[in-house]
Amino acid sequence: MTHPRPRGWFITFEGIDGAGKSTHLPALAQALQAQGRAVLQTREPGGTPLAERLRELLLREPMDPLCEALLMFAARRDHWRRVIEPALAAGQVVLCDRFTDATFAYQGHGRGFDLGVLQALERWVQTDTDGRLRQPDLTLWFDVPPAVAAQRLAAVRAPDRFEAEPQAFFERVRAGYAARAASAPERIVRIDATRPLPQVWAEVESVCRARGVLA
Ligand SMILES: Nc1ncnc2c1ncn2[C@@H]1O[C@H](COP(=O)(O)OP(=O)(O)OP(=O)(O)O)[C@@H](O)[C@H]1O
Numbered sequence: 001m002t003h004p005r006p007r008g009w010f011i012t013f014e015g016i017d018g019a020g021k022s023t024h025l026p027a028l029a030q031a032l033q034a035q036g037r038a039v040l041q042t043r044e045p046g047g048t049p050l051a052e053r054l055r056e057l058l059l060r061e062p063m064d065p066l067c068e069a070l071l072m073f074a075a076r077r078d079h080w081r082r083v084i085e086p087a088l089a090a091g092q093v094v095l096c097d098r099f100t101d102a103t104f105a106y107q108g109h110g111r112g113f114d115l116g117v118l119q120a121l122e123r124w125v126q127t128d129t130d131g132r133l134r135q136p137d138l139t140l141w142f143d144v145p146p147a148v149a150a151q152r153l154a155a156v157r158a159p160d161r162f163e164a165e166p167q168a169f170f171e172r173v174r175a176g177y178a179a180r181a182a183s184a185p186e187r188i189v190r191i192d193a194t195r196p197l198p199q200v201w202a203e204v205e206s207v208c209r210a211r212g213v214l215a
């Protein structure tokens with residue numbers, strides 16, 4: 001007899017803008033719901049009324065890298081305490097479009113902000129009452145070269161403050177994701193997102209089956 005997992009799954013979707021995260025997140029939600037799982041779809045920055053207001057500022061207002069990093073973590077703390085933790089405790093599968101790996105990639109590697117300070121903020125924001133640093137159970141890193149991502153986004157929308165950054169910025173962000181993946185190879189799975197959509201989706205499904213997320 002199988003026993004239900006005591007906590008839900010926390011699965012994050014990462015990659016540079018235009019990699020395909022927001023395309024695959026609802027597809028995975030649908031596949032999980034079809035198997036009877038309760039799923040919460042959310043995003044960062046955002047996911048609560050306060051964090052969505054911070055998102056508006058982050059995506060539009062000019063600010064320095066320290067202010068940007070602090071606001072990302074402020075939004076995350078609210079999201080974590082009000083939404084993610086309670087949903088996991090209730091046994092739901094939380095699918096989150098970006099999380100802390102994005103802060104290391106964008107603010108750390110993209111902007112050059114101190115990685116040690118980001119690690120300290122990560123500990124403050126994601127440490128449970130039992131003193132354990134919580135990380136996602138699984139992170140799907142959709143990896144594409146910046147030129148491919150830029151071409152995809154140019155076809156769909158006007159750029160926000162991050163998307164307007166030059167290609168060199170996204171090269172650094174991509175290298176940041178690669179470094180983060182190398183430091184947590186069990187958690188972060190690289191998906192070659194340059195391939196056609198059905199192939200990318202097939203790999204998402206296959207990774208989720210291998211991890212026991214999908215039956
Ligand atoms: N494998 C793919 N092949 C071709 N087009 C794709 C692929 N994946 C996504 N796209 C298209 O690229 C565009 C951007 O995709 P999507 O919004 O999913 O990216 P994203 O990673 O969520 O970007 P952002 O972080 O900026 O929101 C969409 O028009 C989507 O249809």
Ligand SMILES: Cc1cn([C@H]2C[C@H](O)[C@@H](COP(=O)(O)O)O2)c(=O)[nH]c1=O
Nearest residue numbers: 017044045072098099102103106162163
């Ligand atoms: C969580 C997080 C996000 N960002 C940046 C990355 C994106 O450009 C935007 C969010 O837009 P999206 O269309 O929802 O992907 O925010 C960041 O720089 N740091 C972070 O921690």
